[in-house]
Amino acid sequence: MPNSRAIAIFTDLDGTLLDHDTYGWDAARPALDRVKQLAIPLIAVSSKTLAELEHINQQSMLFDGLIGENGGVISLNGEIEQAGPSSETIDAARNQIRDAVSVPVGSFRTVEPEIIASETGLPLDDAIRAGQRHCSDPLIWQPSKQDVTTARAIAEKWSLKLVKGGRFHTLCGPSTKGEAMKRILQWLALSQTGKNETSLPKRFTTIALGDSPNDIPMLAEADFAIQIPTKHGARTSPLLDHANLRIAPAPGPAGWNAAINDLLDQLTNTNKNSEVLHG
Secondary structure: OOOHHHEEEEEOOEOOOEOOOOOOOHHHHHHHHHHHHOOOOEEEEOOOOHHHHHHHHHHHOOOOEEEEHHHOEEEEOOEEEEOOOOHHHHHHHHHHHHHHOOOOOEEOOOOOHHHHHHHHOOOHHHHHHHOOOOOEEEEEOOOOHHHHHHHHHHHHHOOOEEEEOOOOEEEEOOOOHHHHHHHHHHHHHHHOOOOOOOOOOOOOEEEEEEOOHHHHHHHHHOOEEEEOOOOOOOOOOOOOOOOOEEEOOOOHHHHHHHHHHHHHHHHOOOOOOOOOOOO
């Protein structure tokens, strides 16, 4: 069994740790408290901006590291690294898509915060942070299948991707949540080896949780993948073929809580009712 401090957890937010409708995580509090007590690094992995993630973390103090814009930017221990494309490239590709498809195309980088708030249900201040994007841009549109095909072809010409998440098609770079996860693991390993330069980097047992197709690269990289069911949908089939894939028993934070507690019961010599935690 791995020591709890040799485990790292990577989690999507919207629809996974955060409720699809309320953005709350109260139902996951028991498992979150347990993760904190066990000193397990918890990394937020999201299409959200770094501004959004930093604000959430200032309010909640949940996360040890942040991966934003679908892997385009990462933050750990005050260090920030951007692997995503330039905003100029994103804007040029989006404008070309807008001219080529049959429906109006808005985006988080181009509309007023009030529209973002209306589309997402976010409060206005949160919508402002959601618009502070650097290397990705969720499209606000009602596309046909042909529109999506056309947009994806244009994105590829700019060396970009059009990734379907839980709510939006997001125009972004080739970086993925999985690649950013590997980079964070390198940083975590080096930060925990201490000052002894001859120490080997720590090998983490990784857990990843997600609910939508853009989480697949992250789930595929993890030793244990947990798929959170969608709250308003009929998806019951696995998102990917994975030897250690589990489907949580409920959507959102309730499913997150149950799945993490169940897995930690197996991976550590603690349980969710323990008063004494053993390292």
